[in-house]
Amino acid sequence: MTDVDTGLSSTQLTLSPEEHRRLRRRYRRRTTLTAYAFLGPNLLAFIAFLLIPVVWLFVSTFRTGGVLGPAEFVGLDNWRDTFADPLARTSIRNTVVYSAMAIPAVFVIAMVLALALRTISRGSALIRVALYLPTLQPAVVAAFIFVFVLHPDFGVINYAIRGFGGDPINFLGDTSLALPTIAGIEVWRGTGFWTMMFLAGLTALPSELYHAAEIDGAGAIRRFVRLTLPLLRPTFYFAVIFATIVNLQLFDSVFALTDGGPVNSTISVSLYIYRSLFLFGDIGFGATLSFLLVITVLVLTGLQTFLLRDRK
Amino acid sequence: MPRTYEDETREVESSGSAARSGLPASRPAIALSYVILLVGVAIALVPFLYVVSTSLKETTSLFSYPPDWIPSPIYWGNFESLFADHPFVWWTFNTLFVAGTVTVLKLWFDTMAGYALAKMEFTGRRGVALLFLLSVAIPISALIIPLFFVVRYLGLLNTYWALILPPLANPLGIFMARSFIVGIPDNLEDSARLDGASEFTIYRKIVLPLIRPGLVVLGMFTFMLQYTSFIWPLIAVQDSERQVLAVGISGLQSAFLQDWGLLSAAMLLAAIPITLVFLLVQKAFVVNDLSGALKE
Amino acid sequence: MEVEFNEQIIADFNSQVAPDVNVEFSTYDWPVHVAELTTLFASGSPPDVQYLVDLIYPAFAEQGVLHDMTDLVNDPEWADERANISPFAWDLAEQQGGTWGVPVLGAVYNIFINEALLEEAGLLDSWDDSYESMLAAAEALTNDDVFGFAARTSAADFAWWDWYPYIHNAGGDVLSDDWTECGLVGQDVVDAMQFLIDIHTAGVTPAIGSLDNQGLFDLFAAGRVAILHHETPNIVSLNENPPGFEWTVAAAPPGPQGHTVMGNFGILSIAEASNNKDAAWEFIKHWASAPQVGRFAEQVNLQVVRTDIIGDLFADNPAMKTVQSELVPRVQGLQPHPQILEALQAAWPVAEDAFRGNLTGEEAIAGMCAAIDGVLAG
Numbered sequence: 003m004t005d006v007d008t009g010l011s012s013t014q015l016t017l018s019p020e021e022h023r024r025l026r027r028r029y030r031r032r033t034t035l036t037a038y039a040f041l042g043p044n045l046l047a048f049i050a051f052l053l054i055p056v057v058w059l060f061v062s063t064f065r066t067g068g069v070l071g072p073a074e075f076v077g078l079d080n081w082r083d084t085f086a087d088p089l090a091r092t093s094i095r096n097t098v099v100y101s102a103m104a105i106p107a108v109f110v111i112a113m114v115l116a117l118a119l120r121t122i123s124r125g126s127a128l129i130r131v132a133l134y135l136p137t138l139q140p141a142v143v144a145a146f147i148f149v150f151v152l153h154p155d156f157g158v159i160n161y162a163i164r165g166f167g168g169d170p171i172n173f174l175g176d177t178s179l180a181l182p183t184i185a186g187i188e189v190w191r192g193t194g195f196w197t198m199m200f201l202a203g204l205t206a207l208p209s210e211l212y213h214a215a216e217i218d219g220a221g222a223i224r225r226f227v228r229l230t231l232p233l234l235r236p237t238f239y240f241a242v243i244f245a246t247i248v249n250l251q252l253f254d255s256v257f258a259l260t261d262g263g264p265v266n267s268t269i270s271v272s273l274y275i276y277r278s279l280f281l282f283g284d285i286g287f288g289a290t291l292s293f294l295l296v297i298t299v300l301v302l303t304g305l306q307t308f309l310l311r312d313r314k
Numbered sequence: 315m316p317r318t319y320e321d322e323t324r325e326v327e328s329s330g331s332a333a334r335s336g337l338p339a340s341r342p343a344i345a346l347s348y349v350i351l352l353v354g355v356a357i358a359l360v361p362f363l364y365v366v367s368t369s370l371k372e373t374t375s376l377f378s379y380p381p382d383w384i385p386s387p388i389y390w391g392n393f394e395s396l397f398a399d400h401p402f403v404w405w406t407f408n409t410l411f412v413a414g415t416v417t418v419l420k421l422w423f424d425t426m427a428g429y430a431l432a433k434m435e436f437t438g439r440r441g442v443a444l445l446f447l448l449s450v451a452i453p454i455s456a457l458i459i460p461l462f463f464v465v466r467y468l469g470l471l472n473t474y475w476a477l478i479l480p481p482l483a484n485p486l487g488i489f490m491a492r493s494f495i496v497g498i499p500d501n502l503e504d505s506a507r508l509d510g511a512s513e514f515t516i517y518r519k520i521v522l523p524l525i526r527p528g529l530v531v532l533g534m535f536t537f538m539l540q541y542t543s544f545i546w547p548l549i550a551v552q553d554s555e556r557q558v559l560a561v562g563i564s565g566l567q568s569a570f571l572q573d574w575g576l577l578s579a580a581m582l583l584a585a586i587p588i589t590l591v592f593l594l595v596q597k598a599f600v601v602n603d604l605s606g607a608l609k610e
Numbered sequence: 611m612e613v614e615f616n617e618q619i620i621a622d623f624n625s626q627v628a629p630d631v632n633v634e635f636s637t638y639d640w641p642v643h644v645a646e647l648t649t650l651f652a653s654g655s656p657p658d659v660q661y662l663v664d665l666i667y668p669a670f671a672e673q674g675v676l677h678d679m680t681d682l683v684n685d686p687e688w689a690d691e692r693a694n695i696s697p698f699a700w701d702l703a704e705q706q707g708g709t710w711g712v713p714v715l716g717a718v719y720n721i722f723i724n725e726a727l728l729e730e731a732g733l734l735d736s737w738d739d740s741y742e743s744m745l746a747a748a749e750a751l752t753n754d755d756v757f758g759f760a761a762r763t764s765a766a767d768f769a770w771w772d773w774y775p776y777i778h779n780a781g782g783d784v785l786s787d788d789w790t791e792c793g794l795v796g797q798d799v800v801d802a803m804q805f806l807i808d809i810h811t812a813g814v815t816p817a818i819g820s821l822d823n824q825g826l827f828d829l830f831a832a833g834r835v836a837i838l839h840h841e842t843p844n845i846v847s848l849n850e851n852p853p854g855f856e857w858t859v860a861a862a863p864p865g866p867q868g869h870t871v872m873g874n875f876g877i878l879s880i881a882e883a884s885n886n887k888d889a890a891w892e893f894i895k896h897w898a899s900a901p902q903v904g905r906f907a908e909q910v911n912l913q914v915v916r917t918d919i920i921g922d923l924f925a926d927n928p929a930m931k932t933v934q935s936e937l938v939p940r941v942q943g944l945q946p947h948p949q950i951l952e953a954l955q956a957a958w959p960v961a962e963d964a965f966r967g968n969l970t971g972e973e974a975i976a977g978m979c980a981a982i983d984g985v986l987a988g
Contacts, residue, residue: 055460118347140560175819261766
């Protein structure tokens with residue numbers, strides 16, 4: 003970027019400081035225009051279908067009603083109510099605990115699969131499709147499938163446990179197992195996606211490090227940790243932030259499978275928002291809870307940025 | 315003859331595949347990889363066997379004791395009913411059409427926006443990025459009501475536009491595209507700029523080819539989000555014949571009576587077109603890497 | 611399937627009543643029913659006629675999106691028809707100073723019993739004498755293959771329907787008589803809750819929460835549950851795929867202050883935003899008329915609230931005939947308060963916790979009341 007002036011006016015050999023600044027400003031203006039032209043289509047959709055709804059939602063945190071009946075401004079009441087609500091706290095805790103289980107698990111599994119895929123060549127297309135199939139299941143479908151998989155008599159896991167003479171596991175009925183089970187289902191759904199993501203990252207590594215990214219005999223793990231992982235830092239950084247944002251919005255599987263139960267052990271922030279907005283017509287509360295989630299996301303991604311920063 | 319950026323790009327592509335083939339993995343490594351992958355594939359696919367089994371049974375109950383895993387005789391009535399009594403073909407077409415359109419548009423828009431955010435110094439860059447990041451953190455369930463108002467105001471309810479336009483606003487894809495583009499060495503673009511290439515030419519001729527594996531991931535991600543999206547289509551579209559698969563299938567479970575066989579048949583058939591799409595996409599998943607550029 | 615049946619009703623409407631009115635029928639996806647309705651009403655152009663259940667219509671009525679049908683239903687020309695619908699059903703529809711719809715159908719939450727198992731144990735006539743005898747029967751019937759008793763326990767399955775009769779039989783309800791505070795008061799209510807906790811912790815039920823609605827029913831159909839709380843629409847399934855044993859329907863045993871059955875009813879309402887209220891009213895009258903509502907009820911195994919057709923319905927469906935003649939008269943429904951669903955959702959986790967043996971009856975009732983009062987205060 004520093005040689006830019008030469009590129010713009012190659013006939014001039016020397017530039018006065020004023021001309022230099024003027025050209026720099028003009029260049030900056032042109033880049034800004036170009037950049038917004040590139041951003042244009044996205045910004046347009048963003049403003050209409052995301053920014054306006056978000057602003058509406060933010061305004062709603064200061065009022066009640068506004069959907070079926072008239073709206074009324076209530077100042078900070080919603081914010082006070084939301085902070086005082088014990089179920090709001092439970093839902094935030096559940097959501098964070100769920101993310102802390104699901105994200106590391108899906109990352110480790112996906113990374114191992116990506117490394118394995120990187121090593122083989124024959125059959126890899128079919129394997130990738132098979133791995134990706136769970137990712138493509140809508141939540142209603144996944145929920146239906148897992149009613150089978152987790153069934154105390156018919157479920158494949160409990161079937162095996164019974165075969166060995168054990169007691170079946172009450173996956174979704176036990177208050178301490180339900181959230182890990184939901185996390186497991188989301189890992190099942192998410193593995194395909196993250197495998198492709200990491201595979202793309204591995205593929206982009208410099209070729210002399212290929213062997214470091216492949217599963218090999220002794221020392222492979224050390225090479226992976228010392229060489230591959232640091233090189234994948236940009237991929238990881240993006241993946242962690244991205245996964246945090248997506249997972250903190252946990253909704254589909256709890257909605258379809260547990261509806262937050264048993265004993266509120268799987269109620270997520272998004273589910274509680276949905277209930278407040280649609281079942282209870284409490285727009286102000288739901289809107290405020292949404293922004294509480296945004297704050298949670300910002301705190302966590304900020305923390306991750308700090309932890310994943312380049313230490314040199 | 316002076317080297318052009320096109321030469322360089324071509325070199326990058328060819329050096330990638332050369333390096334790939336030049337470094338075969340050891341036999342034990344390959345064997346271990348296959349074992350790991352087969353376990354992964356089994357875990358991914360075994361749950362679907364329940365669906366296959368149920369779809370081929372004539373029953374209203376989900377489980378019968380003792381379990382009959384393999385239906386006998388095989389019953390095809392669920393599949394027949396799906397086509398005879400429900401607009402299943404429409405649902406499939408709508409889903410593929412909407413998800414395909416959104417994916418193509420988003421791949422284009424998100425890579426352009428990602429390129430601007432990754433490679434251009436412009437006024438308001440941090441502001442735009444922060445705005446995107448803040449909005450992406452809002453849960454979708456909270457946005458349905460205001461989004462519904464916007465779409466109604468634009469008169470788009472119950473149209474394909476209602477399904478296609480709002481997803482274009484999701485900034486997740488921009489960040490993903492940006493993360494792929496950021497990794498491209500600046501000197502590639504700079505040399506193109508010296509040759510007088512416009513930003514759009516650089517975007518099209520250098521950036522897009524180099525991030526092809528990333529584009530496949532982004533495309534799959536966008537397609538998946540669309541394919542599985544449920545609440546918004548449910549709310550935005552009322553006509554059954556304009557509805558998408560996820561909503562249509564879910565609607566097969568009615569208030570009073572459950573037809574599990576029909577439901578399973580629908581799930582199974584819904585998985586077929588998507589599998590075909592991904593088999594086709596695999597061809598685009600060729601190995602690219604930036605090592606050639608780094609060696610310069 | 612309801613689609614076909616509704617299309618029949620619409621076809622009859624067009625051919626017999628109003629050929630020019632175009633009726634479009636759409637079903638709701640049950641779990642997201644309320645969300646869909648909310649957005650439909652918010653759109654300003656909802657369907658003219660809605661079928662709404664008593665659990666959710668009061669909130670919509672309170673927000674002013676339903677048409678007050680008081681004048682319509684009191685039209686002298688319709689007086690005979692009006693008189694054919696049970697007063698208890700009208701009570702459910704007449705709230706907040708208005709009439710929000712015409713009651714048409716209901717679902718009763720009955721008990722299914724495996725007669726073969728009960729007979730074999732010599733308990734067929736005595737199991738439902740009292741709560742104690744039901745618990746004793748459940749314990750006697752439980753073995754390696756059979757669970758003596760099962761009921762829904764999760765909010766996702768609307769488990770409170772199975773809980774309600776025991777509370778009603780104890781003279782309690784979710785809300786007090788004037789609907790201003792929690793109505794779960796008195797020792798009888800505490801005892802009823804304690805009984806439900808006892809039966810869920812006695813080892814006679816499947817592991818709490820391990821099976822959903824459908825899973826429990828399939829277990830019964832397989833002959834592995836002796837006494838099952840469930841709902842009447844599943845009678846269709848037992849009639850179509852008869853299990854290998856005799857079964858019948860029953861009510862929960864009587865309690866100290868009553869012998870009630872839980873039921874949940876639906877009304878046909880007109881949207882306040884409708885531009886075709888006259889046509890909508892014609893359609894409702896048609897839908898609610900004896901031949902139409904009777905046929906629909908028979909097809910999906912729901913109950914009717916018209917007293918004039920009870921005798922003619924379910925001629926070849928003995929279970930439904932029993933439900934209609936013996937259970938429906940005992941029905942004590944819910945209190946159609948605008949926040950009833952919110953109160954139940956808030957209180958239910960306490961019951962779930964109690965059924966897992968973590969609370970006594972007294973603690974559970976106190977916890978549920980705190981949650982209910984919290985909703986009413988908020």
